Structure formats: structure tokens, C-alpha cells
Amino acid sequence: MRTIGTIQGNEIIEQDDGSVTFAAGATIDGDGASGQFGGPPCYAPASYGGETLDILANAGSPGNWYGVVTDREGTPIVQGPGDPCPGAYVSATSLRLLDENGKFLPASSPFAYVDSATVPFMVVPPMIIRGVAGIVMGCRCVVTNTANGRSVEGVVADGGPSDHLGEISVACAKAIGVPIGSRHPANGGGASSPTIVYHLYPGTPAVVNGVTYPLQGS
Amino acid sequence: MRATNSSLMWLFGLLFTGMLALSASGATQPPRKPGPFACEIRYHFREHIRDAEPGEKPVSAASHEREALPLSRAAVASGASVQLVEGRVRHLPYRFVVRIVRPKGARQETLEVNILDRSGKPLAGFPQRMPNPLTRTGDSTRKDFEVPVSDTLTKKIEKSLLARDQFLTHVTLIVGIDDDFLSSARAR
Numbered sequence: 001m002r003t004i005g006t007i008q009g010n011e012i013i014e015q016d017d018g019s020v021t022f023a024a025g026a027t028i029d030g031d032g033a034s035g036q037f038g039g040p041p042c043y044a045p046a047s048y049g050g051e052t053l054d055i056l057a058n059a060g061s062p063g064n065w066y067g068v069v070t071d072r073e074g075t076p077i078v079q080g081p082g083d084p085c086p087g088a089y090v091s092a093t094s095l096r097l098l099d100e101n102g103k104f105l106p107a108s109s110p111f112a113y114v115d116s117a118t119v120p121f122m123v124v125p126p127m128i129i130r131g132v133a134g135i136v137m138g139c140r141c142v143v144t145n146t147a148n149g150r151s152v153e154g155v156v157a158d159g160g161p162s163d164h165l166g167e168i169s170v171a172c173a174k175a176i177g178v179p180i181g182s183r184h185p186a187n188g189g190g191a192s193s194p195t196i197v198y199h200l201y202p203g204t205p206a207v208v209n210g211v212t213y214p215l216q217g218s
Numbered sequence: 219m220r221a222t223n224s225s226l227m228w229l230f231g232l233l234f235t236g237m238l239a240l241s242a243s244g245a246t247q248p249p250r251k252p253g254p255f256a257c258e259i260r261y262h263f264r265e266h267i268r269d270a271e272p273g274e275k276p277v278s279a280a281s282h283e284r285e286a287l288p289l290s291r292a293a294v295a296s297g298a299s300v301q302l303v304e305g306r307v308r309h310l311p312y313r314f315v316v317r318i319v320r321p322k323g324a325r326q327e328t329l330e331v332n333i334l335d336r337s338g339k340p341l342a343g344f345p346q347r348m349p350n351p352l353t354r355t356g357d358s359t360r361k362d363f364e365v366p367v368s369d370t371l372t373k374k375i376e377k378s379l380l381a382r383d384q385f386l387t388h389v390t391l392i393v394g395i396d397d398d399f400l401s402s403a404r405a406r
Contacts, residue, residue, distance in 0.1 A: 029279040055364060057388035058262055058280045066264065066277045067387075094275045107273060123279045147398070161265040163381050164281045179359050179396045182351060186280075187262070188362035188392050192402030 004131040007165040010194055012127065018134055019201045023146075024166025026178050026196045029123050029158055030054040030186030031067070032093035033170070034110035035085025039117025042091035042186065043068050045078065052088075053116060053170055054186040059089065067091070069107055077108045084110055093121070095137050095157040098214050116169035116186070119208060120154035122198060123167035129159065134202025135215040141200040143168060145176035145191070152176050155206035155213045166196055251299040252318040252327050255352065255395045256403035257287040259307050259314075259365065261375060262390065266383045280387060283379055287314055289403045297322040309375050310365070311336050316393055318350055326350070331363055331391065341366050352395045359396035365389040 004012040004020065012022045030042040030053030040051040043059040059067030059076075068076045068089040076089045093113045096104050105112035114121050122141050129136045136156055144151040152175040160167050168178070170185045178196070181188020206213045265278040285307040293300040303316040317330045329352065332345035343366070351361055365388075367375070372386050380386065394400070 027281050031279050054280070055262075055362075055388060055390070057364070058264070060387075067280070092275050104273075158279045159267065159275070161263070161278045161281050161381070161384060167279055167281060179394070179398060181360050181362050181392070182358040183362055187260075187390060188360040188394075191398050193398065193405075195398075 005127045007125060007127065007163060010165050012131075012165070014132055018132070018203065019199060020128060020132060020136075021197065021199050022165060023194045023197050025194055026173065026191040027123075027164065027167040028173050028178075028180060028186045028189045029121075029160075029167050029169055030058075030116045030184075031091050031158055032113040032119075032121075033116040034079065034090045034113065035088055035117075036110045036113075036115050037084075037118040039115060039171075041085050041088035042116060044085075044088040045076075048087045050088075053184060055184050058187070059091070071108075079110060091116075093157045094159040095155070095213065095216055114155065114157035114169075114213070116171060118171050119157070119169060119211075120152045120172035120175050121157035121169040122154055122172065122200070123158040123160040124156055124200070125160045125165060126162050128200075132202045134204075135217045136200065136202045137216040138205060138213045139200055139202050139215060140204045140206040141198065143172055143176060144197045144199075145178060145195060146197055147191075147195045148177050150176040153206075153208060155208050156200055157213075166191075166194070166198065168196075251292060252301040252320050252350070253354075253395060254400060255290045255301060255303070255316075255318060255393060256399050257290075257303045257314065257316050257394075258392050258399075258403070259285045259287070259310065260362075260390045260392055261285075261309065261379055262387045263376075263380055263384045264387060265381075266385070268383065285309065286403050287316075289400070290316075290318075295319070298324075309379055310367070310371070310389070312341065312365070313338075314391065316391075318352075329361070329393070331393070333365060333391070352393065354395060360392055360394035360399065363391045363393070365391050 033042040035041040042053040260282040262282045270276045287305040290301040298321045301318045313334045315332045320327045327350035329350040333341045
């Protein structure tokens with residue numbers, strides 16, 4: 001057992017079996033949600049009538065779109081009539097999904113990313129991704145809310161800031177009873193106290209709701 | 219025996235009077251008071267990923283820094299029961315006034331949010347008043363309000379609050395009533 005490092009006063013431990021554990025609060029990440037499985041998208045233009053998981057300002061503004069998938073000119077891709085959520089933007093996770101031939105799905109496809117609205121996932125800082133031997137992105141994780149004993153199996157699907165620890169998808173928050181925002185679930189929710197225990201298994205592909213996720217080295 | 223009977227009569231009389239008094243106080247009882255709530259300011263940011271390859275996500279997931287406002291306190295204004303949060307935070311030149319008001323005899327509460335600049339003038343879009351949307355059950359324990367910040371203020375916040383490669387995306391005021399939110403506000 002060894003300490004990989006400490007972020008916000010919370011120690012990140014690599015266990016003897018190679019798995020990684022830490023306790024922290026929880027911020028909510030709406031990225032990756034594009035309505036691909038019937039849930040709300042993370043971001044959409046102001047003209048979009050439905051619910052979104054996050055405030056559009058978190059995705060950027062004209063001329064500087066950093067939080068949604070864009071074309072070569074930097075213009076956000078808007079889903080068309082044949083896409084799962086017409087009118088919404090495509091939101092990305094660090095984990096890119098593959099087609100049946102094992103190749104990356106096109107970056108502009110809503111199905112190329114992990115849906116925050118319906119898939120329990122967690123977010124990890126670079127310290128963990130670079131600090132262990134096994135591949136972290138796409139690996140199995142278990143997230144437990146010690147305040148109520150609820151636990152959920154998920155996938156490591158996104159990269160977080162270097163100095164923050166403890167972030168989960170909207171679906172993960174709902175599964176373990178972490179409050180979400182009423183207007184924008186990813187924006188107002190979260191757990192402040194370090195009552196969430198994260199356990200991830202680098203090198204072991206996650207299987208969630210019957211879907212096996214690809215391990216993705218950096 | 220006579221003494222016991224008279225004691226019993228006295229006891230029944232006392233009980234009857236007590237019940238009458240309770241009933242009367244119920245009739246004039248003031249409306250139920252709004253429960254306590256907490257507010258915090260969230261500075262949302264992302265971080266540029268320095269070594270991102272073409273085609274990879276160039277920024278981190280969004281996260282936030284936060285500053286708490288004082289926990290709400292009970293007050294009475296024009297006969298209405300009020301829970302009030304009033305205060306400032308270190309990184310914004312604003313005063314926040316958030317009230318949950320239950321007028322005398324009313325069943326419905328109102329949530330009032332106002333953000334004032336240094337001169338006492340409300341920011342654009344404020345004050346906001348609405349039927350109180352916060353309930354202790356389900357997914358409606360918190361509500362967010364976007365706080366306007368100028369480009370100059372954004373740069374100041376990035377310099378004083380955020381780490382290298384991080385940039386501010388927006389600022390929100392969160393009003394919440396769930397246990398996690400309240401206990402966090404009490405702890406700070």
C-alpha cells in the first residue's frame with residue numbers, strides 16, 4: 001500500500017492489489033450527455049426548449065467553445081433530425097467509445113462519449129491517471145455514499161482538474177443519493193463533506209449495464 | 219375518600235382548562251415558519267489539458283471553488299415569518315440578500331433573491347421573486363442563480379482564486395436546504 005498523493009487534504013491510496021481508494025466530496029459532471037439514451041443533454045443553444053444538465057456558460061461562448069464538440073472552424077456541432085437529441089450540442093468525455101470494429105466512433109457522434117445522464121461514472125485528476133501502472137480511463141470503479149450506505153458500480157470516464165478530487169456523473173449522483181440541482185443538475189448539486197468513498201480498479205475494464213467500456217491509455 | 223374525590227375533580231378541571239388553552243392557542247398560532255437554508259457562491263472553472271493530443275478533449279471536466287454566505291436567521295417583517303441570509307464573499311464586490319418569506323396566514327412561501335453592487339443598486343436581472351421551489355424531498359433541495367461578472371472581474375478572480383491553466387466559466391449563487399448543504403455551511 002502506498003500514498004499516490006494528497007489533494008484538498010484527501011489522501012489517494014494505491015492498495016496492494018493495484019486498486020486505488022480515496023474519500024472526498026462530490027462535484028457533479030454533466031459532460032458526455034447528449035441525449036443519446038433518452039436523458040437530457042448537457043448543453044444546447046438558447047433556442048433549445050428542453051432541460052439541460054448544465055449552464056451553457058460552462059461550455060464556452062461564440063468564438064471560444066471549449067466544452068462542446070466543434071467543427072474545424074470552432075462552431076459547435078448541433079444534432080440534426082437523425083440524431084438522438086435534435087437541436088442539442090454534442091458534449092464530450094475524455095473516454096472515447098469504439099465502434100464494433102474497435103475503432104473510435106467519429107468525434108461528432110453523440111454516441112462517442114459516456115452519457116452523464118444515464119451512466120454512473122467518476123472523474124479523476126491527472127495525478128491518478130499518471131500515478132498508477134494500470135490504465136485508469138475506462139476502468140471499473142465503485143462509488144459509495146457513506147452517509148446513506150448506497151453504492152454503485154461505474155466507469156472512470158472523464159479527467160478532472162489537477163487540484164480537485166471527487167467528481168461524479170449525474171446518474172451516479174442519483175444512484176447514491178447525492179443532491180443535484182433542480183434547474184441544472186450538474187451545476188447546483190454535489191456533496192460538500194468527504195463522505196463519498198471512491199474505489200477504482202486500473203487495468204480492469206468497467207462493465208456497466210451490460211456494456212463493457214474500453215481501457216484508454218493516455 | 220372525600221379528599222380523593224376532590225383531588226380528582228381538581229385534576230380533571232386542570233386538564234379541561236389546559237385543553238381549552240391549547241385549543242385557543244392553536245386558533246391564533248402564527249403560520250409555520252420557513253425552515254433554515256444556506257447559500258454559497260460557486261466559481262465554476264475548467265482546466266486546459268496541456269498535453270492533449272488532437273482529437274482528445276482539450277479541457278477538464280468542470281469543477282468549482284466555493285465561498286459560503288452566513289447561515290440563515292429567523293426574522294419577522296410586517297407580520298410575515300422570514301428566514302434571511304445577508305452577506306458578502308471575499309471575491310465579489312456584491313452584497314447578497316436572500317429571503318424565504320411566509321406571509322401571515324399564508325400557506326405558500328416566497329423565495330426572494332437580490333444581489334446588489336457597491337452602490338446598493340441591484341445587478342441586472344435582480345431582484346428575483348418566485349414561489350419557493352425548495353423542498354426537502356426529491357431533486358429540488360437546491361436552486362442555482364447565475365451571478366453576472368464582468369471580464370475584468372473574471373480576470374481578477376482567475377488570478378486570486380484559480381490555479382495555473384484554470385479559467386473561470388461562470389459564477390452561481392446556490393440556495394439549498396438539504397442536510398449536506400446546511401451542515402457544510404454550519405462547519406464553515
